[in-house]
Amino acid sequence: xxxxxxxxxxxxxxxxAFLALVAVGAPHALPGSPTAIxxxxxxxxxxxxxxxxxxxxGRSVLSRVVHGYRVSLGVALAAVAMxxxxxxxxxxxxxxxxxxxxxxxxxxxxxxxxxxAILLAIALTSVFGTGVVLVSLALAVVYVPIVARxxxxxxxxxxxxxxxxxxxxxxxxxxxxxxxxxxxNCVTPLLVQASVLxxxxxxxxxxxxxxGVGVRPPTPSLGLMLxxxxxxxxxxxxxxxxxxLAILAAVLGFNMLADGLRDWLDPQQGAGR
Amino acid sequence: MSSLIxxxxxxxxxxxxxxGMSLLVFxxxxxxxxxxxxxxxxxxxxxxxxxxxxxxxxxxxxxxxxYLRWLGGVLRGDFGIDYRQNEPIGRMILDRLPVxxxxxxxxxxxxxxxxxxxxxxxxxxxxxxxDRASLALxxxxxxxxxxxxxxxxxxxxxxxxxxxxxxGFVAFAESPLENFQYLVLPTxxxxxxxxxxxxxxTRAAVLDVVHRPFVQFARAKGLGEGAILVRxxxxxxxxxIVTVIGLxxxxxxxxxxxxxxxxxxxxxxxxxxxxxxERNYPVVQSGxxxxxxxxxxxxxxxxxxxxxxxxxLRRR
Numbered sequence: 319x320x321x322x323x324x325x326x327x328x329x330x331x332x333x334x335a336f337l338a339l340v341a342v343g344a345p346h347a348l349p350g351s352p353t354a355i356x357x358x359x360x361x362x363x364x365x366x367x368x369x370x371x372x373x374x375x376g377r378s379v380l381s382r383v384v385h386g387y388r389v390s391l392g393v394a395l396a397a398v399a400m401x402x403x404x405x406x407x408x409x410x411x412x413x414x415x416x417x418x419x420x421x422x423x424x425x426x427x428x429x430x431x432x433x434x435a436i437l438l439a440i441a442l443t444s445v446f447g448t449g450v451v452l453v454s455l456a457l458a459v460v461y462v463p464i465v466a467r468x469x470x471x472x473x474x475x476x477x478x479x480x481x482x483x484x485x486x487x488x489x490x491x492x493x494x495x496x497x498x499x500x501x502x503n504c505v506t507p508l509l510v511q512a513s514v515l516x517x518x519x520x521x522x523x524x525x526x527x528x529x530g531v532g533v534r535p536p537t538p539s540l541g542l543m544l545x546x547x548x549x550x551x552x553x554x555x556x557x558x559x560x561x562x563l564a565i566l567a568a569v570l571g572f573n574m575l576a577d578g579l580r581d582w583l584d585p586q587q588g589a590g591r
Numbered sequence: 592m593s594s595l596i597x598x599x600x601x602x603x604x605x606x607x608x609x610x611g612m613s614l615l616v617f618x619x620x621x622x623x624x625x626x627x628x629x630x631x632x633x634x635x636x637x638x639x640x641x642x643x644x645x646x647x648x649x650x651x652x653x654x655x656x657x658y659l660r661w662l663g664g665v666l667r668g669d670f671g672i673d674y675r676q677n678e679p680i681g682r683m684i685l686d687r688l689p690v691x692x693x694x695x696x697x698x699x700x701x702x703x704x705x706x707x708x709x710x711x712x713x714x715x716x717x718x719x720x721x722d723r724a725s726l727a728l729x730x731x732x733x734x735x736x737x738x739x740x741x742x743x744x745x746x747x748x749x750x751x752x753x754x755x756x757x758x759g760f761v762a763f764a765e766s767p768l769e770n771f772q773y774l775v776l777p778t779x780x781x782x783x784x785x786x787x788x789x790x791x792x793t794r795a796a797v798l799d800v801v802h803r804p805f806v807q808f809a810r811a812k813g814l815g816e817g818a819i820l821v822r823x824x825x826x827x828x829x830x831x832i833v834t835v836i837g838l839x840x841x842x843x844x845x846x847x848x849x850x851x852x853x854x855x856x857x858x859x860x861x862x863x864x865x866x867x868x869e870r871n872y873p874v875v876q877s878g879x880x881x882x883x884x885x886x887x888x889x890x891x892x893x894x895x896x897x898x899x900x901x902x903x904l905r906r907r
Binding site for chain 1: 607608611612614615616619620622623730731733734735736737738739742743746750751841842844845846848849852860863864867868870875879882883886887890
């Protein structure tokens, strides 16, 4: 089996890149405002000019979906980045030091992992409060233990490798050993995990906003659009169909990317081919 | 004998974890800004009523003593009183627990009955049409937002077609048929993404086993493919599959919050969420602890099942 390019990973990357472009270019790409209310246009069905239709206040669903992506991807990216910034050093330290240090770091993190992720996120937002920044923070707290565990496992596996032993034998100092020989081996599993976490973060942010404990209106959020649209979805299905498909596309992109990366990492166990 | 030690060690680890969880939920609810008594009484708060409430609920005691009082109560099954409804929280939890348990068990069964056979089929015929279809289905399945799936099912099956009720609940004891009707859509919603995850893992577990020498030997001695799958592949693939079923049940305890909210089911998840939205912190605190403890028990049981399925692990 060759380590060729995984078509799934490429497709995933293409989706993610496209959505990122949409999110970044959103304010410039579309003429319609996501918040401009036009009651005459309320619940108008999709047309060529407005392919996703209008919501109950006459706001463009397409424009709201596109702006929703900014929030969605932004929150997910911030959450994963913060989780890596805290979880990576913790995992490195726990895996490298082992023993008491390992226990002191990992046992408290075990407590965080002892709750279902979405429940912990809800509990944290009830303490932190709602809104874009605080939701990112809550998700980051949920993810720190996951990142630390992945990194710790990679460190433990790498430490046993002969070349690390060798580097130690010729007298490499601990910081050099960790940075030059151990960290590079954590990068790929961390990338796979980060991609999975991005997918879950988009789902959880949307779920939190849907439940009323996430992003606050009038910030356009895909989860909020779904809870707002429920009341009149029979007359105007487009108000719930398109935001949902939008979430699905983003999550699918990151999951495909993760699958592809995993295949590439370990062609024997891969899901593709 | 050694399996007993394994069980004992796992149980011994569970106690400090539970203690840590109780500390965390207690601590979280105490760092929320503001006086809980004022939060509970809201605009009706007068200095007298706040003082009375603080006294009734021992809010003036030092935090460690408040914690011990709460923990002591919880250990005796006394979760305290709901400030708002003046109802014992333990009673509220007991009322809602059966709904969440029924939903979770049904969804876990559905996920296993859909996911495992699909994964087996895909793994046994690697690269075939079934495999490719299940690969795509699996990816979409794990990516679909459950709350959106629930809304779509309501839109199509109950609002448009009128086949099933869109929300509400009837207890099994009252009417088994209605109970079933009310739970079909929530169960499907909760099960879909877990069935997909389970299918993906079953496939990977099967692929991990089918090329092992003992499977090739079974094939060489002329055993049929079906018999090979059931007698040799499945038992060896069972350990990761059981692990993941366990993880999925745990995940469902979280997912139940969302599903119970969409379908207006009176379960534990919705109780906790409603309490969060109303800033009813004593109920949040107890709800978090109970759901967290259930999650931990599921993980513990999964862990112990390893030993039963895989005798190799027992000897360690």
